[in-house]
Amino acid sequence: MLMAMLVCLVAALGLAGAPRAPDRPSGPVIPVSPADAANVVPSAVPSVVSSVVVPSVVPPDPRSLTAAVWSRQQLPARGPARAIGGYSSGCLQGGKALPEHGPGFEVFHRSRHRFFGHPTLITYIRHLGASARQRHLGAVAIGDLSQARGGPTPSGHRSHQSGLDVDVWYTAPPRGASGAVSLGPEDRERLVAPAVVDTRTHEMTALWSRRAARLLALAAADPSVDRIFVNPAVKRALCAGPERHAPWFARLRPWWGHHDHFHVRLRCPAGSELCQPQAPPAPEPDDGCGSSLAWWFSPAGATAPTPRAPADQAAPEGGGPKPPSLPEACLALVRKPTSGGRALAPSTSTLTVPERR
Numbered sequence: 001m002l003m004a005m006l007v008c009l010v011a012a013l014g015l016a017g018a019p020r021a022p023d024r025p026s027g028p029v030i031p032v033s034p035a036d037a038a039n040v041v042p043s044a045v046p047s048v049v050s051s052v053v054v055p056s057v058v059p060p061d062p063r064s065l066t067a068a069v070w071s072r073q074q075l076p077a078r079g080p081a082r083a084i085g086g087y088s089s090g091c092l093q094g095g096k097a098l099p100e101h102g103p104g105f106e107v108f109h110r111s112r113h114r115f116f117g118h119p120t121l122i123t124y125i126r127h128l129g130a131s132a133r134q135r136h137l138g139a140v141a142i143g144d145l146s147q148a149r150g151g152p153t154p155s156g157h158r159s160h161q162s163g164l165d166v167d168v169w170y171t172a173p174p175r176g177a178s179g180a181v182s183l184g185p186e187d188r189e190r191l192v193a194p195a196v197v198d199t200r201t202h203e204m205t206a207l208w209s210r211r212a213a214r215l216l217a218l219a220a221a222d223p224s225v226d227r228i229f230v231n232p233a234v235k236r237a238l239c240a241g242p243e244r245h246a247p248w249f250a251r252l253r254p255w256w257g258h259h260d261h262f263h264v265r266l267r268c269p270a271g272s273e274l275c276q277p278q279a280p281p282a283p284e285p286d287d288g289c290g291s292s293l294a295w296w297f298s299p300a301g302a303t304a305p306t307p308r309a310p311a312d313q314a315a316p317e318g319g320g321p322k323p324p325s326l327p328e329a330c331l332a333l334v335r336k337p338t339s340g341g342r343a344l345a346p347s348t349s350t351l352t353v354p355e356r357r
Contacts, residue, residue, distance in 0.1 A: 069334055070151030074113065077149050077333045081119050083162040083268060084150070084329050086276040090162035091330035092150030096122045098142065100188065104129025105140045106173045106181055108188050114144040114153065118163035120269040121145060124224055125166060131218050137211055139181050143167030143193065143261055149333045151326070162275065164266040168219060169193040170212040170234075193260035197233040202297055204237055213238060219264055220248040226278060229255040229263040232296035239289035249287060254296055274329050 070091070081094035095116040100107045105125060107115055117125075129140045146163045147153060159165050171194050173181050183191075196208040216238070220228050225248070232254035243249055255263075268275035284292055295301045 067152040067154045070147055070149060071113070071154050073147065073149040073151070073334060075148050076116060080271065081269075083118050083164050083272040083275040085162055085274065085327040087159040087162055087165060087265060087278060089326055090150060090276065091326065091333050092116065092118060092146055092148075092161075092163035093333060094119075095146065095148060095150070095163050097148075098122055098125060098145060101181075101183075102126060102129060104131070104133035105142055106183060106188075107142045108169075108173075108191060108193075109143065110185075111189055112144060112156075114147055114160065116148045116150075116163065117145040117166065118266075118269055118272070120224060121164055121166060121266055124222060124264075124266060127222070128168075128219055132215060135214065135218070137215055137218075138172035138175075140215065141169035141171065141173045141193065143169065151330065151333075159263075159265075164268070164275075166264050167193075167261045168215075168264060169261050170196045170215070171207055172211070195260045197231045197259035199259050202233045204233060208234075208237065213241065213243060216252070216262060217243060217246065217248070219262070220251045221246070224266050224269075225251055226265045226267040227251050227253045227281070228265070229253050229258050231255075231258040232293060232301075234258070234262070235288065235293055236297075239287070239293065244287055244289060250281075250284070252288070253281060254288075254293060274327060 076095040076097070077093050079093045081096075082092070084091045084093060096119050098107055098115045098117065100110055100115075103126070105128070125140075125142060125145075132138065132140050143166070144157065144160055145166045146160050150161045150163050152158070152161060157165075173183065173191070175181055194205075194207050196205055196212060197203070198205055216228070216230070216234075219225065228251055230252050235252055235254045238244065238249070238252065265278070268277045284290070286292070
């Protein structure tokens with residue numbers, strides 16, 4: 001009897017001292033919104049992580065973080081500035097905020113919290129504004145950049161994820177009675193970019209002007225630009241002008257929408273080894289003003305499905321775009337301290353988040 005009691009006591013002590021196995025997270029993983037497959041980036045750099053377990057129900061794919069998680073990151077992550085992944089499946093470390101106005105530029109719809117970018121993009125916008133001001137083109141109206149840490153957005157974009165994309169209005173912001181731009185917070189939210197293309201007739205509206213063409217020339221001539229997405233009618237209008245023979249003209253790529261703004265995309269900057277460049281467009285012997293442009297105005301172009309994101313790429317085999325997987329290097333950014341020293345944790349009801357050791 002005494003021996004049996006000793007055996008039970010030893011067993012109890014052994015169980016008390018043994019380390020507990022970690023809980024295995026479970027639950028469905030909500031995939032990121034679909035993006036153009038051309039920008040999907042498989043992870044190339046392993047990282048040492050430890051799981052922070054949150055309520056869920058199946059083993060999650062750690063690269064499938066929802067747009068809601070990224071939109072909750074209100075401040076940039078600490079660390080060297082890096083654009084990570086693709087334009088439609090990436091994130092941003094060490095981003096900078098663009099102020100609501102500066103010499104030659106004004107930023108709109110700041111409540112979306114999409115006024116962050118890689119320092120290269122912030123420098124580009126400042127230079128564009130200063131150059132436009134020097135040439136008496138009026139202020140440059142700026143729309144969305146990226147979220148504080150990049151990543152997918154809950155609405156409006158599939159790209160703009162790595163801090164290298166920015167939307168720019170074709171038109172200048174309105175001026176007050178004094179002739180100067182004077183915008184209050186309500187104005188910045190209320191005003192929208194006016195259309196320079198009638199999307200029903202594909203004709204230019206009265207708001208299209210030489211000022212818009214000159215601004216596009218300034219924007220495209222910068223060597224840091226990879227491409228600029230414009231409405232096909234805008235490209236057609238420029239094909240009829242002197243811009244057609246400019247060395248930067250091939251950077252203007254026709255794409256659905258973009259009738260009220262053009263979309264600037266920068267090249268991968270130095271120091272961003274994990275940035276995934278977009279494949280260059282195929283050479284066009286007619287400067288992009290011939291048959292390839294005519295397709296957009298043909299019955300085939302008019303009835304083609306309209307993707308929401310600029311891809312400039314063929315769709316993947318088997319149909320539409322595949323859901324993107326974020327690079328593993330993006331995962332730590334949703335738990336990383338901000339530039340203000342405070343970490344913003346994701347919701348504790350949606351996913352398992354890796355954490356750096």
